[in-house]
Amino acid sequence: MNDPRELVALAESAVDHVADLFVAGLGAPPAVFKGETDFATEVDLRIEKELRATLTQLTGIGVYGEESGGTLSDTIWVVDPIDGTANYSAGSPLCGILVSLVHEARPVAAVADFPLLRRRLVAAEGGTFRSFGGAHPSD
Incomplete structure (x- = not known):
């Protein structure tokens, strides 16, 4: 496995790639019902597909997604x-x-991005936790 600090930068790039799609799809109706009160929208499915393709291409590491699963391995991206x-x-x-990014059942890198709030949290093993963005009174 490469350095988690390098891999989290690639994860940020993958998230940047789908952020406009996320924002544009706000208000999307349910498309797939997974349970009585649980559902996915077409935007969920499309973003997961894009993240899977981008992360796999950039890192060579497999992806397990909330909507379509995947094959678990010692090192895997987990995507919601x-x-x-x-x-x-x-x-x-x-x-x-x-x-x-989970390596040997341990999280080693993560990106939590909230495009509508313009807020991002980033952490990687061996690196510094970063929290930036967010709405400001002047926005």
């Missing part, structure tokens, strides 16, 4: 394309994109 799908579908900004 829209955390807070009910909020997202209702038009609430309290939702985000989550990407983490």
Whole structure:
């Protein structure tokens, strides 16, 4: 496995790649029902597909996604394309994109991005936790 600090930078790039799609799809209706109160939108499915392709291409590491699963291995990206799908579908900004890298059952890197709040949290083993962005009174 490469350095988690390098890999988290690639994860940030992958998240940047889908951020406009996330913002544009706000308010998307349910498309796939996974349970009585659990669903995914078409935007969930598309973002997960894009993240899977980008992360795999950039890092060669497999992806396990909330919506379509994947094959588990010692090192794997775990993706929740829209955390807070009910909020997202209702038009609430309290939702985000989550990407983490798990190595030997331990999280070693993560990006939590909240495009509608313009807020991002980033952490990687051996690196410094970063929290930046967010709405400001002058915005």
